[in-house]
Amino acid sequence: xxxxxxxxxxxxxxxxxxxxxxxxxxxxxxxxxxxxxxxxxxxxxxxxxxxxxxxxxxxxxxxxxxxxxxxxxxxxxxxxxxxxxxxxxxxxxxxxxxxxxxxxxxxxxxxxxxxxxxxxxxxxxxxxxxxxxxxxxxxxxxxxxxxxxxxxxxxxxxxxxxxxxxxxxxxxxxxxxxxxxxxxxxxxxxxxxxxxxxxxxxxxxxxxxxxxxxxxxxxxxxxxxxxxxxxxxxxxxxxxxxxxxxxxxxxxxxxxxxxxxxxxxxxxxxxxxxxxxxxxxxxxxx
Numbered sequence: 001x002x003x004x005x006x007x008x009x010x011x012x013x014x015x016x017x018x019x020x021x022x023x024x025x026x027x028x029x030x031x032x033x034x035x036x037x038x039x040x041x042x043x044x045x046x047x048x049x050x051x052x053x054x055x056x057x058x059x060x061x062x063x064x065x066x067x068x069x070x071x072x073x074x075x076x077x078x079x080x081x082x083x084x085x086x087x088x089x090x091x092x093x094x095x096x097x098x099x100x101x102x103x104x105x106x107x108x109x110x111x112x113x114x115x116x117x118x119x120x121x122x123x124x125x126x127x128x129x130x131x132x133x134x135x136x137x138x139x140x141x142x143x144x145x146x147x148x149x150x151x152x153x154x155x156x157x158x159x160x161x162x163x164x165x166x167x168x169x170x171x172x173x174x175x176x177x178x179x180x181x182x183x184x185x186x187x188x189x190x191x192x193x194x195x196x197x198x199x200x201x202x203x204x205x206x207x208x209x210x211x212x213x214x215x216x217x218x219x220x221x222x223x224x225x226x227x228x229x230x231x232x233x234x235x236x237x238x239x240x241x242x243x244x245x246x247x248x249x250x251x252x253x254x255x256x257x258x259x260x261x262x263x264x265x266x267x268x269x270x271x272x273x274x275x276x277x278x279x280x281x282x283x284x285x286x
Contacts (some may be wrong), residue, residue, distance in 0.1 A: 003095045004038055005138050006166050007045035014043030020137055021162050022199045034194075036097075036136045037082030049080040050102035050139050050154050054095045055130045058118055064127060064157050065247050066280055069176040069212045076115045077115070078106065079130025080139070085159050086194040087182065089220065089257040094176070096131045112150050125153030125175070128250055134162045146172035160200045166241045167203055168210075176212040178247075179204055183217070183224035184233040192223065201236065208240050210223040216247040216284075219262050219270060230270045234277035249284035 006019040010026065018025045018033050025033035027040040034234075037049040038053045059077045063097065063245050083096035095101050115126050126147050128140045133156055144154040153175040181200055182193050189197045207213050215237060219225040230248075237244050250262045250268050267283050274281040 001047045002050045002138060003043070004045040004047055004143070006163070008040075011231045014040070016040045016043060016045045019163060020166055021134065022196060023084060024163075030206055031285065035082045035084045037080075037135050047138055048100065049136055050080050051107055052080050052100070053078050053104045053106045053159075054081050054101050054108075055079045055104045058121060058123060059127070061124070061127075061155075064129065064155060064178045065284060066155070066176055066178055066214055067247070067284070068213075068214065068245050068280060069155075070124050070153070072122070073124045074118070075125060075127040075153075076111075076118050076123050077127040077129050077267075078111060079133065081126070081131050082135040083132040084135055084195070085132070085182070086159050088192055088255060089218070089251065089253075089259075090255045092130055093254035093255040108139065108146050112144050112146045112152070116150060117229075119152075123152075125155065125156060127155035129155075132159055132161075134158050134160075137162075137166060141170055141173070144170065148173050159195075160203045162196055162203065163199075164203070164206060167206060171207065171210040173195075174211050176214070177207050178214050179207060180215055180216050180218075181233065184229050184236065185224065188224050197252065204237070205240055208244060208260065214245040214247065215222060216249060218249045218251050219267065220251045220257070221259055221262055221266070223259075225262060225266055227269065227273055230273045232275075234274035234281075238277040243280070244278065245280040245282065246274055246278050247282045247284050248274065250286050252285065266279045 014029045056078045063109045081095045158173045
């Protein structure tokens, strides 16, 4: 079993503190962190998902979504299980939450080999996606290094909920990121996702300085789709770089949420507002 890279034992009871994300979980002996994939085994924080792949596919790069990076190409996309946010509308909740689903082991070397085999099909590299890849951190880091050595690209599709130190260690190996900003409000992050907005915004700036960045926000009726909130979101992104593409995607009921789908007219209004601040605004799921 492989141990977590960012963790420290904090007392004689072998309690461990995980330092990977802003939750900084204190994990008692024999328990998991909030992400459910970091387990305290006798004072060592072991990874339950290292190399465990729950989904794999050769996807169009636009599906990540990325519109301004390698358009028309494909990317070998892999994901594991576990997440450190708990969004009630999660589209991939079967692998992100709850008990570990069925999976197969794929070593970093084999992931690179598979990516190389797919190059004739316009594959540019490996995308870490589906569940939250930052909870797969050690595997992503190990694999991304080998992908880079092979001359291929690394793409991260993430909620960005990670501490700055591990993020900065990973980013030299990452070529493009789609960052999911859930909403532009701390209340939404706390009540709907069980996290905080501020670390995500800080990480957006770090990512933008290191690689290609695109941002996605899913608009949910009466929760994060007000004109004022869209204005603040777009202005905040523009303050980093107005050329960062923003994907505004339409919500559909899923998991624990039964709120009706986002009205089409709300989506078009949101784009109109964001267009005032940003060069590239795209609508998805419409």
